[in-house]
Amino acid sequence: MIEGFRLYARLMSAQIRSQMQYKMSFIMEFASTFMGMILEFASVVVLFIHMPALDGWTLAEVAFLYGSAEFAMALSQVITSGFDVFPETVRLGKFDSILIRPRNAMFQVFASELAIRRFGRAAQGLFVLGIAIWWMDVDWGVAEWSMLAVMILGGVVFFAGLFIIGATFSFWTVEGLEAMNILTYGGSTMVAYPMSIYAEWMRNVFIFIIPLAFVNYYPSLFLLNKVDPFGLPGFMPFLSLPLCSLVLLASLVFWHFGIKRYQSTGH
Protein backbone atom coordinates (compact mmCIF):
# COMPACT_ATOMS: atom_id res chain seq x y z
CA MET A 1 0.00 0.00 0.00
CA ILE A 2 2.69 2.45 1.10
CA GLU A 3 4.82 1.35 -1.79
CA GLY A 4 1.88 2.02 -4.09
CA PHE A 5 1.64 5.58 -2.80
CA ARG A 6 5.35 6.04 -3.27
CA LEU A 7 5.20 4.76 -6.82
CA TYR A 8 2.21 6.98 -7.56
CA ALA A 9 4.00 10.04 -6.18
CA ARG A 10 7.04 9.24 -8.28
CA LEU A 11 5.08 8.79 -11.48
CA MET A 12 3.13 11.99 -10.86
CA SER A 13 6.24 14.03 -10.17
CA ALA A 14 7.65 12.71 -13.45
CA GLN A 15 4.43 13.77 -15.17
CA ILE A 16 4.62 17.25 -13.70
CA ARG A 17 8.29 17.64 -14.54
CA SER A 18 7.80 16.55 -18.13
CA GLN A 19 4.80 18.84 -18.64
CA MET A 20 6.66 21.70 -16.99
CA GLN A 21 9.23 21.50 -19.78
CA TYR A 22 6.65 23.49 -21.70
CA LYS A 23 6.18 26.04 -18.98
CA MET A 24 4.80 28.80 -21.16
CA SER A 25 2.28 26.42 -22.67
CA PHE A 26 1.11 25.44 -19.19
CA ILE A 27 0.85 29.05 -18.03
CA MET A 28 -1.13 30.02 -21.13
CA GLU A 29 -3.57 27.13 -20.80
CA PHE A 30 -3.96 27.73 -17.10
CA ALA A 31 -4.51 31.48 -17.43
CA SER A 32 -6.85 31.24 -20.40
CA THR A 33 -9.04 28.60 -18.79
CA PHE A 34 -9.06 30.46 -15.49
CA MET A 35 -10.05 33.79 -17.01
CA GLY A 36 -12.46 32.27 -19.50
CA MET A 37 -14.31 30.37 -16.79
CA ILE A 38 -14.42 33.48 -14.60
CA LEU A 39 -16.49 35.04 -17.41
CA GLU A 40 -18.95 32.18 -17.04
CA PHE A 41 -19.36 33.10 -13.40
CA ALA A 42 -19.69 36.75 -14.45
CA SER A 43 -22.93 35.78 -16.20
CA VAL A 44 -24.31 34.61 -12.85
CA VAL A 45 -23.32 37.95 -11.33
CA VAL A 46 -25.14 39.77 -14.14
CA LEU A 47 -28.32 37.80 -13.40
CA PHE A 48 -28.20 39.08 -9.83
CA ILE A 49 -28.53 42.64 -11.12
CA HIS A 50 -32.14 41.75 -11.85
CA MET A 51 -33.01 40.05 -8.56
CA PRO A 52 -32.11 40.34 -4.88
CA ALA A 53 -31.73 36.60 -4.34
CA LEU A 54 -32.24 33.35 -6.25
CA ASP A 55 -34.96 31.37 -4.51
CA GLY A 56 -33.74 32.79 -1.20
CA TRP A 57 -30.02 32.34 -1.96
CA THR A 58 -27.88 35.48 -2.10
CA LEU A 59 -25.16 35.93 -4.71
CA ALA A 60 -22.48 34.92 -2.19
CA GLU A 61 -24.42 31.77 -1.31
CA VAL A 62 -24.89 30.83 -4.96
CA ALA A 63 -21.17 31.52 -5.48
CA PHE A 64 -20.53 29.05 -2.67
CA LEU A 65 -22.52 26.36 -4.51
CA TYR A 66 -21.01 27.30 -7.87
CA GLY A 67 -17.43 27.38 -6.63
CA SER A 68 -17.63 24.13 -4.69
CA ALA A 69 -19.26 22.29 -7.62
CA GLU A 70 -16.70 23.57 -10.13
CA PHE A 71 -13.77 22.95 -7.81
CA ALA A 72 -14.76 19.37 -6.96
CA MET A 73 -15.56 18.45 -10.56
CA ALA A 74 -12.44 20.02 -12.06
CA LEU A 75 -10.12 18.65 -9.38
CA SER A 76 -11.60 15.22 -9.92
CA GLN A 77 -11.02 15.60 -13.63
CA VAL A 78 -7.33 16.34 -13.03
CA ILE A 79 -6.94 13.39 -10.67
CA THR A 80 -8.65 10.95 -13.02
CA SER A 81 -6.94 12.20 -16.21
CA GLY A 82 -5.58 8.69 -16.75
CA PHE A 83 -9.15 7.51 -17.32
CA ASP A 84 -9.74 10.41 -19.68
CA VAL A 85 -7.13 9.06 -22.11
CA PHE A 86 -8.12 5.44 -21.39
CA PRO A 87 -10.48 4.99 -24.38
CA GLU A 88 -7.55 5.96 -26.60
CA THR A 89 -5.36 3.40 -24.81
CA VAL A 90 -7.90 0.66 -25.52
CA ARG A 91 -8.44 1.70 -29.12
CA LEU A 92 -4.74 1.59 -29.91
CA GLY A 93 -4.39 -1.82 -28.29
CA LYS A 94 -2.03 -0.43 -25.65
CA PHE A 95 -4.09 -1.82 -22.80
CA ASP A 96 -2.54 -5.24 -23.46
CA SER A 97 0.85 -4.02 -22.29
CA ILE A 98 -0.76 -2.70 -19.12
CA LEU A 99 -2.28 -6.11 -18.43
CA ILE A 100 1.01 -7.99 -18.62
CA ARG A 101 2.80 -5.71 -16.14
CA PRO A 102 2.98 -6.91 -12.53
CA ARG A 103 0.78 -4.16 -11.13
CA ASN A 104 -2.91 -3.65 -10.72
CA ALA A 105 -4.33 -2.48 -14.08
CA MET A 106 -6.52 0.18 -12.52
CA PHE A 107 -3.57 1.59 -10.62
CA GLN A 108 -1.57 1.85 -13.83
CA VAL A 109 -4.36 3.67 -15.65
CA PHE A 110 -4.84 5.95 -12.67
CA ALA A 111 -1.11 6.78 -12.56
CA SER A 112 -0.63 7.08 -16.30
CA GLU A 113 -1.51 10.75 -16.68
CA LEU A 114 -1.95 13.97 -14.73
CA ALA A 115 -3.27 16.73 -16.97
CA ILE A 116 -2.00 19.72 -15.03
CA ARG A 117 -3.28 22.08 -17.73
CA ARG A 118 -6.73 21.30 -16.35
CA PHE A 119 -5.86 22.99 -13.06
CA GLY A 120 -7.12 26.27 -14.54
CA ARG A 121 -10.73 25.28 -14.08
CA ALA A 122 -10.14 23.92 -10.59
CA ALA A 123 -8.40 27.17 -9.67
CA GLN A 124 -11.38 29.11 -10.95
CA GLY A 125 -13.71 27.03 -8.75
CA LEU A 126 -11.49 27.47 -5.73
CA PHE A 127 -11.24 31.21 -6.38
CA VAL A 128 -15.04 31.65 -6.55
CA LEU A 129 -15.47 29.42 -3.49
CA GLY A 130 -12.87 31.44 -1.57
CA ILE A 131 -14.51 34.75 -2.43
CA ALA A 132 -17.90 33.37 -1.41
CA ILE A 133 -16.65 32.26 2.01
CA TRP A 134 -14.84 35.54 2.61
CA TRP A 135 -17.87 37.53 1.50
CA MET A 136 -20.34 35.65 3.67
CA ASP A 137 -18.08 36.48 6.60
CA VAL A 138 -18.71 33.07 8.15
CA ASP A 139 -18.21 32.32 11.79
CA TRP A 140 -17.23 28.68 11.49
CA GLY A 141 -15.74 26.35 14.06
CA VAL A 142 -13.80 23.16 13.52
CA ALA A 143 -17.00 21.24 12.76
CA GLU A 144 -17.97 23.52 9.89
CA TRP A 145 -14.52 23.66 8.32
CA SER A 146 -14.29 19.88 8.53
CA MET A 147 -17.71 19.64 6.93
CA LEU A 148 -16.45 21.82 4.08
CA ALA A 149 -13.39 19.60 3.59
CA VAL A 150 -15.53 16.44 3.66
CA MET A 151 -17.97 18.02 1.22
CA ILE A 152 -15.21 18.77 -1.31
CA LEU A 153 -13.77 15.29 -0.83
CA GLY A 154 -17.23 13.83 -1.43
CA GLY A 155 -17.58 15.84 -4.62
CA VAL A 156 -14.20 14.74 -5.92
CA VAL A 157 -15.03 11.11 -5.14
CA PHE A 158 -18.48 11.38 -6.76
CA PHE A 159 -17.18 12.81 -10.04
CA ALA A 160 -14.20 10.43 -10.05
CA GLY A 161 -16.72 7.58 -9.96
CA LEU A 162 -18.55 9.04 -12.94
CA PHE A 163 -15.35 9.57 -14.94
CA ILE A 164 -14.29 5.97 -14.26
CA ILE A 165 -17.71 4.61 -15.26
CA GLY A 166 -17.58 6.65 -18.48
CA ALA A 167 -14.10 5.35 -19.32
CA THR A 168 -15.03 1.75 -18.47
CA PHE A 169 -17.59 1.78 -21.28
CA SER A 170 -14.68 1.75 -23.71
CA PHE A 171 -14.25 -1.96 -22.94
CA TRP A 172 -17.39 -2.38 -25.06
CA THR A 173 -17.75 0.68 -27.27
CA VAL A 174 -14.05 1.50 -27.77
CA GLU A 175 -15.02 5.18 -27.49
CA GLY A 176 -15.99 5.69 -23.88
CA LEU A 177 -19.43 7.00 -23.05
CA GLU A 178 -19.93 10.52 -24.32
CA ALA A 179 -23.37 10.75 -22.77
CA MET A 180 -21.54 10.75 -19.43
CA ASN A 181 -20.98 14.47 -20.07
CA ILE A 182 -24.58 14.95 -19.00
CA LEU A 183 -23.74 13.81 -15.48
CA THR A 184 -20.23 15.27 -15.20
CA TYR A 185 -20.39 18.70 -16.86
CA GLY A 186 -24.19 18.80 -16.62
CA GLY A 187 -24.11 17.59 -13.02
CA SER A 188 -21.63 20.19 -11.84
CA THR A 189 -23.66 22.90 -13.60
CA MET A 190 -26.86 21.64 -11.99
CA VAL A 191 -25.53 21.83 -8.43
CA ALA A 192 -24.03 25.26 -9.08
CA TYR A 193 -27.54 26.52 -8.24
CA PRO A 194 -29.94 25.55 -5.45
CA MET A 195 -31.79 22.29 -6.16
CA SER A 196 -35.10 23.94 -5.29
CA ILE A 197 -35.23 25.80 -8.62
CA TYR A 198 -35.55 22.58 -10.65
CA ALA A 199 -38.60 20.56 -11.58
CA GLU A 200 -39.65 17.99 -9.01
CA TRP A 201 -38.81 14.96 -11.19
CA MET A 202 -35.28 16.27 -11.79
CA ARG A 203 -34.75 16.86 -8.09
CA ASN A 204 -35.99 13.40 -7.21
CA VAL A 205 -33.71 11.76 -9.74
CA PHE A 206 -30.67 13.63 -8.45
CA ILE A 207 -31.42 13.16 -4.78
CA PHE A 208 -32.73 9.61 -4.62
CA ILE A 209 -31.30 7.80 -7.66
CA ILE A 210 -28.03 9.59 -8.43
CA PRO A 211 -26.78 11.31 -5.26
CA LEU A 212 -25.75 14.50 -7.06
CA ALA A 213 -27.48 16.72 -4.50
CA PHE A 214 -25.07 15.37 -1.87
CA VAL A 215 -22.03 16.70 -3.72
CA ASN A 216 -22.61 20.15 -2.27
CA TYR A 217 -26.28 21.04 -1.86
CA TYR A 218 -27.06 19.14 1.32
CA PRO A 219 -23.79 19.94 3.08
CA SER A 220 -24.35 23.59 2.10
CA LEU A 221 -27.80 23.63 3.69
CA PHE A 222 -26.05 22.69 6.92
CA LEU A 223 -23.11 25.07 6.49
CA LEU A 224 -25.24 28.04 5.52
CA ASN A 225 -27.95 27.36 8.12
CA LYS A 226 -30.72 26.81 5.63
CA VAL A 227 -33.92 24.86 6.08
CA ASP A 228 -34.34 21.89 3.75
CA PRO A 229 -37.17 22.96 1.42
CA PHE A 230 -38.03 19.32 0.74
CA GLY A 231 -38.44 18.51 4.44
CA LEU A 232 -36.09 15.52 4.43
CA PRO A 233 -34.50 14.36 7.71
CA GLY A 234 -31.81 16.53 9.34
CA PHE A 235 -29.06 13.93 8.93
CA MET A 236 -29.07 14.29 5.12
CA PRO A 237 -26.01 16.63 5.03
CA PHE A 238 -23.98 13.96 6.83
CA LEU A 239 -24.77 11.32 4.22
CA SER A 240 -22.69 13.28 1.72
CA LEU A 241 -19.43 11.37 1.81
CA PRO A 242 -20.94 7.89 2.29
CA LEU A 243 -23.30 8.30 -0.67
CA CYS A 244 -20.63 9.82 -2.91
CA SER A 245 -18.30 6.96 -1.98
CA LEU A 246 -20.99 4.54 -3.13
CA VAL A 247 -20.70 6.03 -6.62
CA LEU A 248 -16.95 5.45 -6.61
CA LEU A 249 -17.51 1.93 -5.30
CA ALA A 250 -20.01 1.27 -8.08
CA SER A 251 -17.44 2.45 -10.62
CA LEU A 252 -14.84 0.03 -9.22
CA VAL A 253 -17.29 -2.86 -9.44
CA PHE A 254 -18.18 -1.86 -12.98
CA TRP A 255 -14.50 -1.64 -13.92
CA HIS A 256 -13.85 -5.18 -12.68
CA PHE A 257 -16.88 -6.39 -14.57
CA GLY A 258 -15.59 -4.67 -17.72
CA ILE A 259 -12.02 -5.84 -17.49
CA LYS A 260 -13.17 -9.47 -17.37
CA ARG A 261 -14.89 -8.95 -20.70
CA TYR A 262 -12.02 -7.09 -22.30
CA GLN A 263 -11.07 -8.23 -25.77
CA SER A 264 -7.99 -6.73 -27.34
CA THR A 265 -8.33 -4.74 -30.54
CA GLY A 266 -5.03 -6.24 -31.58
CA HIS A 267 -1.83 -4.39 -32.15
Add this chain to the structure above:
Amino acid sequence: MLYLALFRKGFQRMMAYRSATLAGIATNFFFGLLRTYLFIAVFDASGQVSIGGFSLRDAITFTALTQAFGSSLGIINWWWEVGKTIESGEIITDLTKPFHYFSFWLSRDLGRMVFQVIFRGLPIMIVYPFFFELTWPTSMAQWLLFSLSLSMAMIISFCWHFWMNCLSFWFVNAKGFGRFAWLAAAFFSGFLIPLSFFPDWLKAIAMWTPLPAIINTPIEIYLGVAQGAALWEALGLQLFWVIAFTIICELTFRAGRKRLVIQGG
Protein backbone atom coordinates in the same frame (compact mmCIF):
# COMPACT_ATOMS: atom_id res chain seq x y z
CA MET B 1 -17.46 23.00 -58.33
CA LEU B 2 -14.64 22.44 -55.86
CA TYR B 3 -16.00 24.47 -52.93
CA LEU B 4 -19.46 22.95 -53.26
CA ALA B 5 -17.88 19.50 -53.19
CA LEU B 6 -15.91 20.50 -50.08
CA PHE B 7 -19.12 21.73 -48.49
CA ARG B 8 -20.77 18.38 -49.20
CA LYS B 9 -17.77 16.48 -47.82
CA GLY B 10 -17.85 18.57 -44.65
CA PHE B 11 -21.50 17.67 -44.29
CA GLN B 12 -21.01 13.96 -45.01
CA ARG B 13 -18.04 13.69 -42.67
CA MET B 14 -20.35 14.50 -39.77
CA MET B 15 -22.58 11.55 -40.61
CA ALA B 16 -19.84 9.21 -39.43
CA TYR B 17 -20.30 10.49 -35.89
CA ARG B 18 -23.82 9.30 -35.28
CA SER B 19 -23.46 8.28 -31.64
CA ALA B 20 -21.60 11.52 -30.92
CA THR B 21 -24.46 13.47 -32.47
CA LEU B 22 -27.01 11.63 -30.32
CA ALA B 23 -24.96 12.14 -27.15
CA GLY B 24 -24.54 15.77 -28.13
CA ILE B 25 -28.28 16.30 -28.51
CA ALA B 26 -28.95 14.70 -25.13
CA THR B 27 -26.28 16.83 -23.43
CA ASN B 28 -27.43 20.05 -25.11
CA PHE B 29 -31.00 19.35 -24.11
CA PHE B 30 -30.11 18.59 -20.50
CA PHE B 31 -28.23 21.88 -20.28
CA GLY B 32 -31.29 23.51 -21.83
CA LEU B 33 -33.43 22.16 -18.99
CA LEU B 34 -31.02 23.47 -16.36
CA ARG B 35 -30.84 26.90 -17.95
CA THR B 36 -34.61 27.07 -18.38
CA TYR B 37 -35.26 26.43 -14.70
CA LEU B 38 -32.60 28.99 -13.83
CA PHE B 39 -34.42 31.63 -15.90
CA ILE B 40 -37.78 30.65 -14.40
CA ALA B 41 -36.29 31.23 -10.95
CA VAL B 42 -34.69 34.51 -12.05
CA PHE B 43 -37.98 35.90 -13.38
CA ASP B 44 -39.73 34.66 -10.28
CA ALA B 45 -37.23 36.40 -7.99
CA SER B 46 -37.13 39.61 -10.04
CA GLY B 47 -40.88 40.08 -9.72
CA GLN B 48 -40.94 41.43 -13.27
CA VAL B 49 -42.71 40.15 -16.36
CA SER B 50 -40.04 41.45 -18.71
CA ILE B 51 -36.27 41.81 -18.37
CA GLY B 52 -34.49 43.77 -21.10
CA GLY B 53 -37.39 43.24 -23.48
CA PHE B 54 -37.48 39.48 -22.82
CA SER B 55 -40.58 37.83 -21.39
CA LEU B 56 -40.07 34.56 -19.50
CA ARG B 57 -41.26 32.69 -22.58
CA ASP B 58 -38.69 34.58 -24.68
CA ALA B 59 -35.96 33.70 -22.18
CA ILE B 60 -36.92 30.01 -22.33
CA THR B 61 -36.89 30.19 -26.13
CA PHE B 62 -33.48 31.83 -25.83
CA THR B 63 -32.15 28.76 -23.98
CA ALA B 64 -33.70 26.49 -26.63
CA LEU B 65 -32.12 28.43 -29.50
CA THR B 66 -28.69 28.71 -27.91
CA GLN B 67 -28.63 25.01 -26.99
CA ALA B 68 -29.90 24.08 -30.46
CA PHE B 69 -27.50 26.20 -32.52
CA GLY B 70 -24.58 26.70 -30.11
CA SER B 71 -22.54 23.77 -31.43
CA SER B 72 -23.18 24.69 -35.04
CA LEU B 73 -22.13 28.29 -34.35
CA GLY B 74 -18.96 27.14 -32.62
CA ILE B 75 -19.74 28.42 -29.14
CA ILE B 76 -20.17 25.01 -27.53
CA ASN B 77 -17.41 23.36 -29.54
CA TRP B 78 -14.05 24.84 -30.36
CA TRP B 79 -12.28 24.38 -33.68
CA TRP B 80 -8.49 24.16 -33.98
CA GLU B 81 -8.04 22.44 -37.35
CA VAL B 82 -5.94 25.15 -38.98
CA GLY B 83 -3.92 25.88 -35.84
CA LYS B 84 -3.03 22.19 -35.60
CA THR B 85 -1.64 22.07 -39.13
CA ILE B 86 0.36 25.25 -38.56
CA GLU B 87 1.85 23.82 -35.37
CA SER B 88 2.77 20.52 -37.02
CA GLY B 89 3.89 22.02 -40.31
CA GLU B 90 1.35 19.93 -42.23
CA ILE B 91 -0.12 23.17 -43.52
CA ILE B 92 2.54 23.17 -46.21
CA THR B 93 0.83 20.35 -48.12
CA ASP B 94 -2.42 22.32 -48.11
CA LEU B 95 -0.64 25.45 -49.29
CA THR B 96 0.75 23.68 -52.34
CA LYS B 97 -2.74 22.67 -53.43
CA PRO B 98 -4.48 24.83 -56.01
CA PHE B 99 -7.32 26.29 -53.95
CA HIS B 100 -8.03 29.44 -52.03
CA TYR B 101 -7.06 28.55 -48.47
CA PHE B 102 -9.72 30.54 -46.59
CA SER B 103 -12.51 29.37 -48.91
CA PHE B 104 -11.32 25.77 -48.58
CA TRP B 105 -11.85 25.73 -44.82
CA LEU B 106 -14.93 27.94 -44.96
CA SER B 107 -16.72 25.54 -47.32
CA ARG B 108 -15.75 22.51 -45.26
CA ASP B 109 -16.79 24.10 -42.01
CA LEU B 110 -20.07 25.42 -43.44
CA GLY B 111 -20.83 21.81 -44.34
CA ARG B 112 -20.36 20.85 -40.70
CA MET B 113 -22.44 23.81 -39.50
CA VAL B 114 -25.37 23.08 -41.79
CA PHE B 115 -25.27 19.43 -40.74
CA GLN B 116 -25.40 20.47 -37.10
CA VAL B 117 -28.21 22.96 -37.66
CA ILE B 118 -30.30 20.14 -39.12
CA PHE B 119 -29.29 17.19 -36.98
CA ARG B 120 -28.44 18.85 -33.69
CA GLY B 121 -30.49 22.06 -33.86
CA LEU B 122 -33.83 20.93 -35.20
CA PRO B 123 -34.23 17.90 -32.86
CA ILE B 124 -33.83 20.22 -29.88
CA MET B 125 -36.34 22.72 -31.27
CA ILE B 126 -38.77 19.82 -31.82
CA VAL B 127 -38.34 18.32 -28.34
CA TYR B 128 -38.49 21.60 -26.40
CA PRO B 129 -42.20 22.38 -27.02
CA PHE B 130 -43.10 19.09 -25.29
CA PHE B 131 -41.67 20.58 -22.10
CA PHE B 132 -42.11 24.35 -22.40
CA GLU B 133 -44.10 26.87 -24.40
CA LEU B 134 -41.86 28.69 -26.84
CA THR B 135 -42.04 31.94 -28.79
CA TRP B 136 -42.15 31.44 -32.58
CA PRO B 137 -41.62 33.95 -35.40
CA THR B 138 -44.98 35.40 -36.36
CA SER B 139 -44.51 35.87 -40.09
CA MET B 140 -42.82 34.32 -43.08
CA ALA B 141 -40.70 37.46 -43.40
CA GLN B 142 -39.41 36.99 -39.87
CA TRP B 143 -38.46 33.36 -40.61
CA LEU B 144 -36.58 34.51 -43.70
CA LEU B 145 -34.76 37.30 -41.88
CA PHE B 146 -33.83 34.85 -39.13
CA SER B 147 -32.43 32.40 -41.71
CA LEU B 148 -30.49 35.20 -43.33
CA SER B 149 -29.13 36.31 -39.97
CA LEU B 150 -28.23 32.73 -38.99
CA SER B 151 -26.33 32.27 -42.26
CA MET B 152 -24.32 35.44 -41.70
CA ALA B 153 -23.70 34.36 -38.10
CA MET B 154 -22.16 31.12 -39.41
CA ILE B 155 -19.69 32.99 -41.58
CA ILE B 156 -18.74 35.38 -38.76
CA SER B 157 -18.35 32.44 -36.39
CA PHE B 158 -16.05 30.75 -38.88
CA CYS B 159 -13.99 33.96 -39.25
CA TRP B 160 -13.64 34.20 -35.47
CA HIS B 161 -12.29 30.65 -35.31
CA PHE B 162 -10.10 30.98 -38.41
CA TRP B 163 -8.60 34.25 -37.23
CA MET B 164 -7.72 32.83 -33.81
CA ASN B 165 -6.19 29.77 -35.50
CA CYS B 166 -4.00 32.07 -37.60
CA LEU B 167 -2.34 33.36 -34.44
CA SER B 168 -0.40 30.09 -34.53
CA PHE B 169 1.72 31.64 -37.26
CA TRP B 170 3.09 34.06 -34.67
CA PHE B 171 2.82 32.35 -31.30
CA VAL B 172 3.85 28.85 -30.31
CA ASN B 173 1.21 28.86 -27.59
CA ALA B 174 -1.62 30.33 -29.62
CA LYS B 175 -3.85 27.49 -28.45
CA GLY B 176 -4.08 29.20 -25.06
CA PHE B 177 -5.36 32.39 -26.70
CA GLY B 178 -7.73 30.24 -28.69
CA ARG B 179 -9.17 28.66 -25.59
CA PHE B 180 -9.71 32.05 -24.00
CA ALA B 181 -11.25 33.40 -27.22
CA TRP B 182 -13.66 30.48 -27.23
CA LEU B 183 -14.69 30.90 -23.59
CA ALA B 184 -14.93 34.68 -23.95
CA ALA B 185 -17.21 34.22 -26.96
CA ALA B 186 -19.73 32.34 -24.82
CA PHE B 187 -20.05 35.40 -22.62
CA PHE B 188 -19.73 38.33 -25.06
CA SER B 189 -21.80 36.82 -27.87
CA GLY B 190 -24.81 36.70 -25.56
CA PHE B 191 -24.79 32.91 -25.43
CA LEU B 192 -24.74 32.47 -21.65
CA ILE B 193 -27.29 35.20 -21.03
CA PRO B 194 -28.90 37.64 -23.48
CA LEU B 195 -26.99 40.88 -23.97
CA SER B 196 -30.14 42.81 -23.01
CA PHE B 197 -29.60 41.49 -19.46
CA PHE B 198 -26.16 43.15 -19.35
CA PRO B 199 -25.60 46.54 -17.72
CA ASP B 200 -25.21 49.21 -20.43
CA TRP B 201 -21.44 49.64 -20.09
CA LEU B 202 -20.83 45.91 -20.42
CA LYS B 203 -23.14 45.62 -23.40
CA ALA B 204 -21.30 48.53 -25.02
CA ILE B 205 -18.00 46.63 -24.69
CA ALA B 206 -19.57 43.54 -26.26
CA MET B 207 -21.00 45.54 -29.14
CA TRP B 208 -17.53 46.66 -30.20
CA THR B 209 -16.65 43.04 -30.98
CA PRO B 210 -18.05 40.85 -33.76
CA LEU B 211 -19.25 38.35 -31.14
CA PRO B 212 -22.86 39.56 -30.66
CA ALA B 213 -23.36 39.08 -34.42
CA ILE B 214 -22.81 35.35 -33.90
CA ILE B 215 -25.54 34.68 -31.31
CA ASN B 216 -27.35 37.76 -30.04
CA THR B 217 -28.47 39.12 -33.42
CA PRO B 218 -30.13 36.01 -34.88
CA ILE B 219 -31.86 35.33 -31.57
CA GLU B 220 -33.24 38.85 -31.17
CA ILE B 221 -34.58 38.64 -34.71
CA TYR B 222 -36.15 35.24 -34.08
CA LEU B 223 -37.83 36.48 -30.90
CA GLY B 224 -38.93 39.76 -32.44
CA VAL B 225 -37.04 41.67 -29.73
CA ALA B 226 -35.24 43.54 -32.51
CA GLN B 227 -37.83 45.28 -34.68
CA GLY B 228 -38.11 48.12 -37.18
CA ALA B 229 -35.01 50.25 -37.52
CA ALA B 230 -33.15 48.28 -34.85
CA LEU B 231 -33.65 45.09 -36.86
CA TRP B 232 -32.20 46.57 -40.06
CA GLU B 233 -29.37 48.11 -38.09
CA ALA B 234 -28.53 44.72 -36.55
CA LEU B 235 -28.60 43.02 -39.96
CA GLY B 236 -26.48 45.80 -41.45
CA LEU B 237 -23.92 45.41 -38.69
CA GLN B 238 -23.84 41.66 -39.34
CA LEU B 239 -23.25 42.27 -43.04
CA PHE B 240 -20.48 44.69 -42.14
CA TRP B 241 -18.79 42.02 -40.01
CA VAL B 242 -19.16 39.36 -42.71
CA ILE B 243 -17.26 41.56 -45.15
CA ALA B 244 -14.80 43.17 -42.75
CA PHE B 245 -13.94 39.96 -40.92
CA THR B 246 -13.43 38.02 -44.15
CA ILE B 247 -10.98 40.68 -45.29
CA ILE B 248 -9.24 40.70 -41.90
CA CYS B 249 -8.89 36.91 -42.05
CA GLU B 250 -7.49 36.99 -45.57
CA LEU B 251 -4.96 39.70 -44.67
CA THR B 252 -3.95 37.97 -41.44
CA PHE B 253 -3.52 34.70 -43.28
CA ARG B 254 -1.35 36.31 -45.98
CA ALA B 255 0.83 38.02 -43.40
CA GLY B 256 1.12 34.76 -41.46
CA ARG B 257 1.99 32.71 -44.51
CA LYS B 258 4.98 34.95 -45.16
CA ARG B 259 6.30 34.17 -41.71
CA LEU B 260 5.92 30.46 -42.11
CA VAL B 261 9.13 28.50 -41.77
CA ILE B 262 8.91 24.75 -42.22
CA GLN B 263 11.83 22.62 -41.08
CA GLY B 264 12.90 19.76 -43.27
CA GLY B 265 10.60 18.14 -45.77
